[in-house]
Amino acid sequence: MTDTTPSSLTMVPGPQRVLELPPAIAPAVPIDGDLTGHVNRGYWETYEGAASQAGVLTILSQLPAIVRRVWGTAWRADAPATVLVAVLQVGSAALASAGLLASVGVLQRLFAAGATPHRIRAALPALALVIVLLMIRSLMDAGISHWQARLGPRVRQAMEKELLSVTSRVDLAVVDDPRWADEVRRAHDRGLYYARDAVDKTVELVSAVLSLIGAAGVLGVLHPALLPLLLAAVIPKGAASVHSIRKGYLSEVRQSGLRRRMLQFSWVLFERETAAELRTSTAQAALMNEHEALANKITREEVVLGAHQARTALLGRALGGLGLFATYATLAWMLGAGWMPLAAGGGAYFAIQASQSALMRVVIAGHRVFENALWVEDMIRFQESCRARLPRTTDLAAPTKVKEITVANVTFSYAQGKQALHGVSLTLRAGQKIAFVGLNGSGKSTLSRILAGLYEPTSGTIRWDGVDVRSFDAESLQGRVALVLQDPGHWPLSALANTTIGSGTITAADPERALSAVTASGADQVIAGLDYSWMTILSPQFDGGTELSGGNWSKIACGRGLYQNSPVLIMDEPTASMDPIAEDRLFRAILDDYAGSETITILVSHRLGPTVVCDQIFVFDEGRIVESGTHQELMTHGKIYAAMFETQSAAYQTHRAAANSA
Numbered sequence: 001m002t003d004t005t006p007s008s009l010t011m012v013p014g015p016q017r018v019l020e021l022p023p024a025i026a027p028a029v030p031i032d033g034d035l036t037g038h039v040n041r042g043y044w045e046t047y048e049g050a051a052s053q054a055g056v057l058t059i060l061s062q063l064p065a066i067v068r069r070v071w072g073t074a075w076r077a078d079a080p081a082t083v084l085v086a087v088l089q090v091g092s093a094a095l096a097s098a099g100l101l102a103s104v105g106v107l108q109r110l111f112a113a114g115a116t117p118h119r120i121r122a123a124l125p126a127l128a129l130v131i132v133l134l135m136i137r138s139l140m141d142a143g144i145s146h147w148q149a150r151l152g153p154r155v156r157q158a159m160e161k162e163l164l165s166v167t168s169r170v171d172l173a174v175v176d177d178p179r180w181a182d183e184v185r186r187a188h189d190r191g192l193y194y195a196r197d198a199v200d201k202t203v204e205l206v207s208a209v210l211s212l213i214g215a216a217g218v219l220g221v222l223h224p225a226l227l228p229l230l231l232a233a234v235i236p237k238g239a240a241s242v243h244s245i246r247k248g249y250l251s252e253v254r255q256s257g258l259r260r261r262m263l264q265f266s267w268v269l270f271e272r273e274t275a276a277e278l279r280t281s282t283a284q285a286a287l288m289n290e291h292e293a294l295a296n297k298i299t300r301e302e303v304v305l306g307a308h309q310a311r312t313a314l315l316g317r318a319l320g321g322l323g324l325f326a327t328y329a330t331l332a333w334m335l336g337a338g339w340m341p342l343a344a345g346g347g348a349y350f351a352i353q354a355s356q357s358a359l360m361r362v363v364i365a366g367h368r369v370f371e372n373a374l375w376v377e378d379m380i381r382f383q384e385s386c387r388a389r390l391p392r393t394t395d396l397a398a399p400t401k402v403k404e405i406t407v408a409n410v411t412f413s414y415a416q417g418k419q420a421l422h423g424v425s426l427t428l429r430a431g432q433k434i435a436f437v438g439l440n441g442s443g444k445s446t447l448s449r450i451l452a453g454l455y456e457p458t459s460g461t462i463r464w465d466g467v468d469v470r471s472f473d474a475e476s477l478q479g480r481v482a483l484v485l486q487d488p489g490h491w492p493l494s495a496l497a498n499t500t501i502g503s504g505t506i507t508a509a510d511p512e513r514a515l516s517a518v519t520a521s522g523a524d525q526v527i528a529g530l531d532y533s534w535m536t537i538l539s540p541q542f543d544g545g546t547e548l549s550g551g552n553w554s555k556i557a558c559g560r561g562l563y564q565n566s567p568v569l570i571m572d573e574p575t576a577s578m579d580p581i582a583e584d585r586l587f588r589a590i591l592d593d594y595a596g597s598e599t600i601t602i603l604v605s606h607r608l609g610p611t612v613v614c615d616q617i618f619v620f621d622e623g624r625i626v627e628s629g630t631h632q633e634l635m636t637h638g639k640i641y642a643a644m645f646e647t648q649s650a651a652y653q654t655h656r657a658a659a660n661s662a
Contacts, residue, residue: 066373070202073195074151077158081151088144089206095137096354097214102130103350104218148203156196163187163379166386169475172454174389177415183382186256191379198372205369208361215354226348227355229330233323234356238363240316244309245371251305253378258294265291327352391453391474398477401598402464402567403430405451410460412446420446422623423460430567431597435611436604437641438620444604447620448572451602453477479504482564486573488557490548492539495527495556502560514563520589521558522582550577558586562594569594572604583607608645617641 074082109123167184174180219226265287268274278284331348405428412421421443428434436444449455450462453474462469469477482502491498497506499514518524530536530546537545538556548556554574561569571590575583587610590601603610611617612631619627619634619641627634627641634641 070198077154081147084147088140092140093210095133099133100218152196152199155199159195170386170389182256187379187382190375194372194375201368205365208365212358215358219351229327234359236319237316240312242367245367262294394473398472398480406463408461410457412458428600433614434602435614435617442620443623444620448570452481452483481568482561482566483570484561484574486576494535496534502564517562518559521555523555523559526552568600570602
């Protein structure tokens with residue numbers, strides 16, 4: 001009789017590595033470096049670009065292009081609202097200028113020669129005109145607010161749709177990149193917020209520019225010499241504001257990785273998914289310490305930034321105050337020298353006030369628009385980079401049926417540099433039941449994802465009936481392979497939608513196919529026990545929703561894969577959280593009923609029981625296929641597969657013997 005105890009097995013898969021002792025104290029997060037593990041210069045510190053060099057002149061030169069881009073986006077989002085806002089803005093500014101001129105007319109009549117009652121009566125028509133103009137302008141401003149409130153959310157919605165449409169489709173290898181994780185969160189959290197805000201700030205900028213033109217025009221009519229002095233009063237404040245905005249933007253970019261990591265610690269401290277383990281492991285203090293370490297670094301930088309911005313603002317106000325003093329001193333000298341009548345001087349005072357207010361609004365709104373544009377441009381650059389990394393699109397769709405898949409000398413390396421596959425070659429045929437087995441990290445799941453079109457091989461080819469899959473449209477290829485993962489997506493949708501979403505829709509279902517799929521996976525009993533059956537939301541976060549166990553989620557996911565009715569079905573350890581009876585029932589249904597003559601069925605599993613009935617078994621080790629054959633052939637060889645199978649068998653026999661003796 002064959003000795004099946006583990007000690008009798010001589011085949012040990014893969015070389016054995018020696019792990020050194022870890023350090024006694026090590027931070028969970030590299031606080032002083034980026035989150036990919038480098039402790040020197042973080043990658044975000046190289047993100048200087050236009051923001052690090054932009055001054056007042058740079059902003060002024062870029063504002064026209066920025067305004068055009070924002071208004072172009074607004075036009076695409078809601079053309080009628082965009083037109084109305086623009087027209088009302090022009091009308092409001094024109095009325096403001098007319099009101100200022102009418103106010104000068106009122107002053108001229110009040111300061112004219114003659115009795116006071118006569119001068120007051122003479123000023124009444126001009127005063128009535130000022131009131132009417134103010135009332136009409138108020139109505140126009142209300143219209144601007146109304147249409148602007150409609151425009152902003154639609155711009156954000158349009159840009160969010162555009163962002164999500166590319167981020168949800170980029171290659172899976174891109175999503176694995178931690179830099180991409182920082183960029184996508186920055187684009188979503190900052191870019192979209194500022195995209196909406198950019199509309200409001202651009203409207204404010206246009207309004208301020210038009211008001212400035214009107215007020216400066218009136219001041220220029222009264223005396224042109226006052227205009228350059230007015231600029232000297234406002235430009236220092238504007239320059240200080242621009243400098244502060246630039247510093248704040250660069251600080252946000254530097255901190256994006258730290259903030260993402262800090263948010264992750266926040267989530268695990270209050271999210272439901274981690275609540276039980278958080279408490280049973282008493283990990284609150286340890287996680288709080290890591291959160292505090294990150295928060296301290298961010299807070300220190302914010303305090304330094306705030307102090308710097310305060311000093312900059314003080315300097316700007318001091319220089320601006322000197323300029324304003326010079327402006328009013330010049331006006332007083334003109335009045336004293338008789339260069340300007342008193343009535344015109346009163347009008348000039350109002351014009352200076354209006355011009356100063358408008359000019360300051362232009363500077364503030366301008367640098368706010370510029371700040372928003374930095375984030376929006378950052379988001380747009382990110383979108384462009386995502387578009388460059390979208391899966392290929394071709395006119396050739398993957399076929400709905402395949403007789404043979406040939407994998408030839410395929411290698412694959414992850415972005416971090418780890419090579420996961422080394423020259424893998426195999427042939428899969430329709431009607432076959434295939435098993436990929438091997439230790440953790442041996443490459444079997446990586447090949448599964450390559451077969452599913454989620455990863456592109458680093459080298460080598462994969463052919464469907466002789467046609468290189470790289471000639472197929474990538475999304476069509478992904479749609480032809482049903483891949484069921486060990487950790488499936490928990491979609492917060494109904495049980496029916498969770499079943500049909502694998503075919504690309506949640507609004508239409510084939511009832512008979514859905515019932516057949518969930519019956520085969522064992523999810524029929526799960527759904528039948530829900531409060532609202534098929535219509536129950538599978539998330540406890542919503543009213544009427546419910547929580548499923550890990551095993552029941554696996555049954556739903558398997559039903560989802562079977563519902564796709566694809567020519568290739570890959571089950572990548574989906575039964576890891578199922579009980580043995582449910583697992584046996586599922587594999588029997590798949591191998592006996594769903595593994596038809598037109599389907600290539602691949603089981604990826606550590607449990608070798610189901611592999612006994614497979615037509616072909618491929619054994620992976622260190623990214624290579626080291627054995628292949630039927631169960632009987634591999635057991636006869638007595639190598640890695642036999643060692644794995646006999647180890648599992650011995651464990652079951654030992655437990656059974658112990659139970660019988662007890």
